[in-house]
Amino acid sequence: MNTAPAAALDSLASPVTGHPDWIWRNGEMVPWAEAKIHVNAVGHASVSAVFEGIKAYRSADGSRLLAFRLDEHLKRLQESARICRLELPFDAAGLRAAVLDLLRANRYREDTYIRPWAFPTGVIREQMVPAGALCEVVIDTWPFHSGLDKERGCRAAVSSWLRIGDASTPPRVKAFSNYHNGRLAMMEARENGHDWPIMLNERHKLSEGPGACIALVRDGAVVTPSLSSGVLESITRATALTLLEELGVPVAEREVDRSELYLADEVFFMGTAWEILPVTTVDGLRVGTGRPGPVATVLGAEYTRLVRGERDRYADWLTEIQIQDLYGGEG
Numbered sequence: 001m002n003t004a005p006a007a008a009l010d011s012l013a014s015p016v017t018g019h020p021d022w023i024w025r026n027g028e029m030v031p032w033a034e035a036k037i038h039v040n041a042v043g044h045a046s047v048s049a050v051f052e053g054i055k056a057y058r059s060a061d062g063s064r065l066l067a068f069r070l071d072e073h074l075k076r077l078q079e080s081a082r083i084c085r086l087e088l089p090f091d092a093a094g095l096r097a098a099v100l101d102l103l104r105a106n107r108y109r110e111d112t113y114i115r116p117w118a119f120p121t122g123v124i125r126e127q128m129v130p131a132g133a134l135c136e137v138v139i140d141t142w143p144f145h146s147g148l149d150k151e152r153g154c155r156a157a158v159s160s161w162l163r164i165g166d167a168s169t170p171p172r173v174k175a176f177s178n179y180h181n182g183r184l185a186m187m188e189a190r191e192n193g194h195d196w197p198i199m200l201n202e203r204h205k206l207s208e209g210p211g212a213c214i215a216l217v218r219d220g221a222v223v224t225p226s227l228s229s230g231v232l233e234s235i236t237r238a239t240a241l242t243l244l245e246e247l248g249v250p251v252a253e254r255e256v257d258r259s260e261l262y263l264a265d266e267v268f269f270m271g272t273a274w275e276i277l278p279v280t281t282v283d284g285l286r287v288g289t290g291r292p293g294p295v296a297t298v299l300g301a302e303y304t305r306l307v308r309g310e311r312d313r314y315a316d317w318l319t320e321i322q323i324q325d326l327y328g329g330e331g
């Protein structure tokens with residue numbers, strides 16, 4: 001079934017430039033240029049807004065786009081909304097159909113990032129948007145390039161900014177306002193010549209990066225902060241732990257001291273956008289050999305096979321969008 005609006009199919013030849021043709025908004029496909037809001041919506045309304053970051057990968061054989069763990073991401077969106085007391089006007093099935101319709105409408109053939117978000121709508125003048133306020137749901141998409149096909153690493157530094165905590169601003173919620181904390185840490189890291197910050201929690205134990213969870217390897221075993229360390233309940237982290245178990249690599253979820261980072265043989269980030277991203281220096285100290293280590297390398301390779309549909313065992317985690325269906329048989 002092809003649900004793309006006719007105009008989208010007419011412009012099949014136009015390359016994707018900067019923005020998609022269509023935005024999904026409250027149940028409708030809206031042309032990019034018409035997806036507007038009043039200036040009043042940018043302010044306190046955004047404090048309680050929640051979002052998701054999802055990826056659809058092109059399958060290894062090029063025939064399909066595969067949305068990765070779509071249901072888990074949409075469930076987390078609903079959980080974030082629940083904690084923020086927002087009423088989403090769409091259930092999981094409605095959101096799922098919306099994502100798939102939008103991918104078809106925007107005719108992506110390549111790896112695609114998907115950003116659903118929900119925000120209180122209307123004229124918002126209250127500093128504290130009331131619970132249950134009327135909410136809009138919007139979905140945007142854009143192409144991304146996976147970094148998993150090449151060797152890469154990043155320089156990280158422990159931030160002087162502590163990670164927000166469950167007792168104040170729960171990091172378990174994927175709320176836009178939580179990224180104020182990560183942004184401060186990121187700007188500090190960049191100012192000091194590093195790529196990404198690593199944040200400690202209120203107990204001064206390891207938590208996560210501004211957009212990814214973190215793990216380290218010591219003596220062949222992976223160690224990652226537990227889900228009550230001030231982290232988002234990361235879907236990539238959960239995936240990595242499953243793959244590591246399959247690979248026979250021991251994993252511990254526990255409190256991690258800052259100084260353990262300096263003794264680690266490997267350190268790597270895990271997240272939808274960052275995928276499996278090796279860290280090559282922490283606070284200027286070389287991690288291991290200074291090149292991506294064997295655990296992160298094998299994990300990255302397994303993750304690639306999984307997201308590109310080469311692991312039958314995890315077929316349930318992939319939602320297929322047939323490329324032939326999208327392009328009228330053109331492939």
Ligand code: PMP
Nearest residue numbers: 211212213232234235236271272
């Ligand atoms: N922590 C934070 C703060 C994030 O923004 C993200 C990215 N969504 C993650 C962890 C990783 O979560 P996931 O693997 O579900 O993308």
